[in-house]
Amino acid sequence: MATVYLGLGSNVGDRISYILKAIEKLEEFLEIEKISTVYESKAWGFENQGNFLNFVLKAKTSLLPQELLLKIKKVEKEVGRKERFKWGPREIDIDILLYKDEVIRTKLLKVPHPFLEKRDFFVYPLLEIEPNVIHPIYRKPLKEFKPENTLKPFCCILKV
Incomplete structure (x- = not known):
C-alpha cells in the first residue's frame, strides 16, 4: 500500500457539503488515516472569487498514481465540480500532493504537486498531519x- 497526501478545496456553494461528499467518495478506494484542520484561505492564481476551504488528508492506497488520478477526477465530477477556467471557482478540487516519495512528471500528472511548497x-x-515530511524533489523537510x-482555521472533520 502506498501512502498518499491529497489536498482538497472548495469555494462554491455549500463548501462543507462538497468536502464531506468528497471524503465519503474517496473512502470507497482509499484508507484515510488522518485529516488536517479545515482552513479558510484566499483564492490563489485568480484571486477575484470566494474564499476556499482547504485541508489535507493522508491515506493508503493500492492504486497506481495514474489510476488514483482517474478515480479522483471521477469523484470531483460525481460531487458536482463544473468545468470553468484555470484557477477559477470550484465546487471541489482534489490534488495529489505526494505519492510515497515518488517524483512523477507526465502530461496529466505531476507529483509532487508543482506548487506544493509555495501554497500555504x-x-x-x-x-x-505529517510534521517531518520530506519534499521528494528538493530532498529537504x-x-x-x-x-x-494567511490561513484561518475554520473547522475540524472528525473521522470515526
Whole structure:
C-alpha cells in the first residue's frame, strides 16, 4: 500500500457539503488515516472569487498514481465540480500532493504537486498531519519552506 497526501478545496456553494461528499467518495478506494484542520484561505492564481476551504488528508492506497488520478477526477465530477477556467471557482478540487516519495512528471500528472511548497494551504495542513515530511524533489523537510501563512482555521472533520 502506498501512502498518499491529497489536498482538497472548495469555494462554491455549500463548501462543507462538497468536502464531506468528497471524503465519503474517496473512502470507497482509499484508507484515510488522518485529516488536517479545515482552513479558510484566499483564492490563489485568480484571486477575484470566494474564499476556499482547504485541508489535507493522508491515506493508503493500492492504486497506481495514474489510476488514483482517474478515480479522483471521477469523484470531483460525481460531487458536482463544473468545468470553468484555470484557477477559477470550484465546487471541489482534489490534488495529489505526494505519492510515497515518488517524483512523477507526465502530461496529466505531476507529483509532487508543482506548487506544493509555495501554497500555504498545502504546506501548513500537510505539516499539521505529517510534521517531518520530506519534499521528494528538493530532498529537504517541507517545514523548511515557509510561504506566508494567511490561513484561518475554520473547522475540524472528525473521522470515526
